[in-house]
Amino acid sequence: MFSKFLKLLKGIIKNYPKKHLLSILTGLVLLVSISFISKANFNSQPAQIDISLEIPLDSLKEEDVQERIEFLINKEAVIKNNDSLYSILKRLGIHENNIFQIINSENSRLLSKIKVDKKIELSINQNNEIVSLNYIKDFKSGVQAQKKEGTYQIKEYQLKTEKFKVFKKVKINDSLYIDGLKQGLPDSVIMDLVYIFGWDIDFNLDIRQGDSYSLIYEEVFVNGEKVIDGDILIAEFSNLGKKHIAIRYKLKSGDSEYFSPNGRNVKKAFLRSPLKFNYISSRYNLKRKHPIFHQIKAHTGVDYAAGKGTPVRATGDGTIVHSSVKGGYGNLVEIKHTEDYSTRYAHLDRISPRITLGKKVRQADIIGYVGRTGTATGYHLHYEFRVNGKHTNPLKVKLPNAKPINSSEKEKYDLHSKIILDELKNYQNLTL
């Protein structure tokens, strides 16, 4: 009797216009299952119930439901080197005609300057047609293309952000990092803190139990959701009884830097070392026996052992005054920083293409890669630090600070510094 009923049901599905079938069938299936359950209970044979339920529902799903709800599929791609809008959409399986529809729409130039590593999100309908496209510049802005009657409306958007200040005070028992995490500080904020104070404090050696720090940083919200932990606005670090204070300030140039309350730059003019190294293979030594020449030959720099190809960074802002092979130095880059200071980077495997004579570089720009050109026994960077043309031990030299706040901006800075310092003090007193 049951199989007869199934046949009948299939017959109905075939002949009846599918649009209206869903409601009827749902009702029917319900009816069948109810009658079956009661029967099954009576006969103690419940095993077949599921089968009767599945067949009619499955045959319905595909077309019928889609006519009422438009199914959108989301796809996304990260922009790669040499990508164009065309190549990305092609990769995402979009038909050429659809791509040209977008490219030929008004304002499509907004989508021509897409940047590597940014994301493009698509919503596609069942005809594989783009309904909307979103180029995400950052957490708060981008370009959106929306399908409207055969063409696309393309415009830039800017989401409204809200910033909230967060104060934290941390006493160090284990380590700067662990105790920070315990107080709920985000990873990225702790890293910023290490960067800001890393110029003055050696976090491996100088931290003692009882040291403490407090800070105000920002949290950024979009549509009521936190999107990023923002910048540290002010931080105070008490280390070995000495207080270090750093205040973030946006300069006229648009860059933001950290200064002490009286306007001294917390950064040094030079990085401690020009690369991430494995170990120091040879120190500055004016009486060293040279490993290749086996005679007393002063070692006028520091050798940092590091893998082939490790990026080498300019330790300070300056101008390239040498950028080619020079005898035993191999591939050598020399940077003149001020009248007094210059640095040399030797044995490079290769020099970055943009590092040419006369070019300006900024601190931490990559100038080349570790190699063993010239007279070198293994892969390492030979780094020299010269003051007034004389070799100086880069590990010992007292590094000058980066530029203090410009006198033309000093007055405004002083005001800002006073306000934010007061704010920090208020918070500190509240949590005593």
Ligand SMILES: [Zn+2]
């Ligand atoms: Zn050396």
